[in-house]
Amino acid sequence: MSQEERHQISRRAFLQAVGLAGGAAALAACTPSAAPSASSGSATTPVASSGEQVVNFLWTDSQNTHQPLIKDFETATGIKVNQTQVSYNDLLNKITTSVEGGADVDVVEMDTIWTAQFASAGWVEDISDKITDAIKSDVPESALSAVTYNGKLYGMPWFNSAKHLFYNEKLLKDAGFDAPPATLDEFVEQAKATTKEGQWGSTWCWKQAEGMICDWVAIMFTNKDAQILDANGQAVFNEMGGTDALQWMVDILYTHKAADPASLENTETEVLRALETGTYALTYNWEGTLPEANDPAKSQAAPNVKIGLLPGSKDVKSASVNGSEGWAILANAQRKDNAWKLLEYMVSPAWQKKAALTIGDYPVLSSLYSDPELEKNIADFALYGEQFNYLAVRPQVPGYAQKSDIIQR
Template sequence: MKQKVKKLLAPLVAGSLIFSLAACSGKSSTSNSESSNEPVTITFSFDQGIGKPAQQLIDEYNASQDKVKVETNILPQDANVVHDDFVNKLASGDTSVDVMAVDVVYVSEFAAAGWLEDLTPHFDESTQDKYLPGTIDAATYDGKLVSFPWFTNASALFYRKDVLEQLGVQPPTTYQGWMDLSEKAKGVNGVEYVADFQAAQSEALVCNWVEFVANNGGEVLDSSGKPVVNSENNIEATKIMADLVKNYAPEGITTYTEPESEQVFLDGKALFLRDWSGFWSQANREGSKVKDLVGVATLPIGPNGDEPHSTLGGLNLVINKAIDEDQKEAAVDFIKYLSGEKAQKEMNLIAAQPPVLQSVYTDPEVLEVNPFYEEFYGIIMNGKARPMSPKYAKVSDAIQRNIHSALTGEVSVEKALDKTQSELEELSK
């Protein structure tokens, strides 16, 4: 395993001893490329949930060239554990990890702390334009490209195609349009509920709520980062969400994250489900009651919405700012490989991860495996990141607690949003 040594010995130590120790450490006072034919070794850290496909890409990268060797540091599949591990390393100046796969919501936090290398010089504007706009936005902080998207995800509206065909209607584009189908759709081919989504007090609730807000012309933070939670548009959007919870969704929806909501739809009981793109393959597996009966549409908009927006997920690649220049150069090359067309396509085919490179969505082989990408491409092109805040974890917690209390009827929508506004204002000080 490589050892990274910033200072080998004090200036008074004999030069021969410095040379000896440098050779043992695998680092030298001159660049590796100048002093040795040995590859520069870098360490890539990610969670075990993406372990197998990530390892396959790493092996292929290592075999494709002899200048860089990538080793791995694999963490448990727990978002909090991964976040805390990265924070501890970066905050202490630890250089044992060079490249990290970071959840998109933590990019701002790490960048604001000064821990991330600026990638802007390595990816010009024409290169960035080849990627999904929302993923580039989520990779940027304070005008700098401080990370690069690896793979993404976005939500979509999965609906019962057979039911709408029997009713002779097209998928509604508004929340009200779906509500208006309630009485007609109930009882048709097993449908009991119109709406199905994720409303438990969790990160899933944040993703859902910010979509209701964005799709009614609202924002959580304005362009300057100022909280604007209790706006009229946001109040209206949250009331629509609460109405769906109370009158059009399963009784237990305020306890639902993805698995619970998915099961209701897979059992054929819901007219539509808001979920992540990966649900498509799950819905069409053998044994699913809705196999071959599922359509895909954009999320609905509210009365003040202009166009639908889905929440973006996924992982971004960042470079530890504390590492040496040789490591940084190698890390950039590795990131360019992972974000290139070959690796982007492969990550989709072996792991069903939606690519960030636009061209992959029209690849014939990808479309054969994911035919719904023809519709999904337009959906994900309009995807938006969650609120970009250096204190995202606390922002998320405030949203979860207060919006959930409104959806369960503990407090009014207005009080819930006023409380959220107050908490976010305090965080922005």
């Protein structure tokens, strides 16, 4: 599922969880009265007049959901954010042409799977020496891994995102289980027990696409010794958990026959739709799944879908995959001080809390997962936060997209 799809689902999830009026009230409460009005939604905002403090930002806020937060930053710092917005599918090409063509861009949105490519090419600034003790103490390594390459930090994580376990509590209880699976062995046991005529124990997004890689990584890292690359950047996953993970995936389909064969054609969206039929017991998916699957207006599974930690093993409590993105300062940026101020504000409690309450972005700050207002307004908020502590990152290698395509085959 793309970042844009996840944001759209998260936004709907937020409004469903707290109610439309409650969401509007939270938005009003979090918006400073002095903040200017939100952007009109144009693809590119005008360049500031001569002498005005600015920062030029290339990203994908195509729904304009983050514009109040941008305005908050402008009000707090006096720095105008000139935005160029493109779709996620066009973002990598736009960044590439901007860098190679010498465009006047200071900050870019950087998907976790691009970190190695941008860093190794010298496109983005190493900000390891800028990160403060306050940030270090509140942003866990699992979140920073999205913007880290060869031990150096090349951006700040924007939001947390991971795969989570979603299960139909009624189907599990009907099969004699009082709790969701804590290990992959228990997952197989429960999936087999809940597979019968007209019903499948599990469904997956194993179409030849990135979603399959995400599940493979999550399954692989239930092995305490799992490793994708060695210290020299060489692939070692065949000997360090990758082959075992693939075998588990094959077995649940063909040996245990406890996964819907349609999994091989499914994306995450199709997995969500399958879960809504009320005939699937277990699945992995991203944030936003729960409110959609428990919406009685369109889901036959409502209100029985619950969230849990992804299963681990006897040595690993849980393992998921990092699906977040970050913001990075271009190495040739003309306004690096202003660019850093934008990144620093984005990772502040003010931005992170408001983004959670009004948009559905899950914070990268650990301290916010015990915030009473967030716990009150976002269902299972602390459980999401716990999962974010158990994240593996996909291979941080240049040219990741091509290598991922090879693995998918």
